Amino acid sequence: MNNNKPFVSIIVLNYNGKKWLKECFESLENLDYPKDKYEVIIGDNRSTDDSVEYVKENFPSIKILKFDKNYGFCKGNNLCAKEAKGEYLVILNNDTYVDRMWLKNLIEDISKDEKIISTVGKIFHPDSKLIWSAGGVIFPDGCGHYTGWFTSDSYKYNIQKYTGFGTGAGVLVEKKFFISTGGFDEYYFYTGEENDLGFRIWASGYKVKYIPSAVMYHYGGKTGSLSKYRTTPVIEFLVTRNKLYFILKNFDLNNVVKGILLHMFRSFAMIMYAIIHKNIYVPMAILKAYLFIIKDIKTILKNRKIFRKNKMVEDIKLYKLGIILGSGEWFKTYLDAMRNSERNINEGDVFAKKDAVNLEEENGEFIFVKATK
Template sequence: MACKPGHTAIVILNWNGLHHLKQFLPSVIKYSTGCEIIVADNASTDESVAYLQAQYPQVRLIRHSTNLGFCEGYNLALKQVEASYYVLLNSDVEVTPNWVSPVISLMEADEKVAVCQPKINAYHHPHLFEYAGAAGGMLDMLGYPFCRGRLFEHLEEDNGQYNDVQEVFWATGACMFVRASVFHGLGGLEPAFFAHMEEIDLCWRIRNAGYKIMYQGSSRVLHVGGGTLHKSNPHKTYLNFRNGLAMLYKNMPLSQLLPVMVFRIILDWLAAARMLVAGQVADAKAVLDAHAAILRNAGYWHARRKLQQNKRKLGTLNGVYKGSIVWQYFIRQKRTVQDL
């Protein structure tokens, strides 16, 4: 099934990613017949724009005047795109034949499916699942995200164990199919996040509004990962810890909010202490800075929580792993979802 005209728009957010565009855009064009392909450029200072204009005039180019980050970069771009479905696709993703059809068919068959992701394998190690998304995202009782196929730093080999169609808690922003009407109806990505955790927050809000998040194992892409901020970058640590707490505060039901937040704050401080012992002083400081930022902007986050709770249709936090993934991984040494 090729994309229907005006039906599916593949939107790639780019910031100084010329090397990725040269390497991966050809596969998107080759294997996405009938889809509109758009690159939204976040004020790149390399030759990305000139390259696209010269080599791919058929690709629509949306140019932002400043680097708006992942969240606002997509929010502003998607306001300018008319389609039934958006595909938020990282520039460092190689797509494969027939990657669009299985996902769109699944979403067309059930109007309650608002988001879906394909299988994500590691580009440099295709036999492994990739960190950012793997075979669909989950959440534990304390709000820690993990994936089928990836627990913390442990990546499973892909032996076909996730060649299924499965409802999940969240889908990766590296390759996210999303129903356009739902995306805009719920306000898009959280603008204050800039980057990191934004797809989990969006999916949580979409679930709370009564929709489904799905994984389609018949579709497969390969992701390089870490193209903008390496996992060892303290700013990435800051964004992950700040956005993780903010996401919990925005979306967690009131009945669960206080105990979960207390546990998470304690665990965050323990993580910071562990970083100090390991000599990761900048990362430990980033955790403390993240907590300070939440307190400084408490009024904003309270207003965002109120807005989200007013749209909530589900009264409880459903579809989560009932235990602690931190306990299972670090204390009980569990390494796969099947072991939990």
């Protein structure tokens, strides 16, 4: 039976996450999956909290890749993927833990349909028991939205279905496709890369499937300081920039125009809200992102040309499949998500940021630093 199961490489990227590693790696050691059919790789983004030494001492079977600098999420995972032996990769956050049957259930449907090359399970926040993600859909303004975000579990989240993308907190993807199409697009650096990968899979004629029986838990929210907007100027800049980049790189031309208009509408609303609340950095970060996109348009168009060479499925089909939401449904889903997020954060602050790290810009590069309150 073991010979029928594919070899899987589980990649855990780490930056000063020592306190999370015990729970994460112990859950991976207890998987109901043949021990000779999976490996665990930790890619360390130059931690300063003795994470590497801790893993060496307590989890000697784990393969360690120690980087010379902090490469961020995209490049860090790409470097690990190149060293992985598996037929399939699992990108897993360090502040997670998984159920025993998680990997077995993620893999099960892969063998049933050769078009399914990526799967994602049901992800809970361990403290609140609210859903973190039950798959994902792509908004026409370039944003990726986690299905079920901040809602209680219910029957509708127990149904297997195709989904737009899997969260980078715990997604399985075929290594051959991942490597051959460039892995995570390193232009993003932080946020947006997961829905970009999902869109690429669907646009290439393959599928992503949501598997509710593959259960895992994600503490989450460990990047970004605790504030009214739960973000920093650099993160706000990247979120805005990356949505615009997603639209310009991926969508068919008619949807580029629509996407930009929707993005501008939401950006304007955010700017007005921030000004009313006397928060100046949000408008400045958004404006900076738009200016960056204009200045970097040649690079973006070059990346668009590369992507469209291999694009086999037009946007209109992805709209019909529900991979991209229509404008009306997008607006309703967005408002619901904002209400759920604000209500549950206010009730219990499930994103306790005492261990957060911030993104900052230094000499033209993005770096992670310890957050301060």
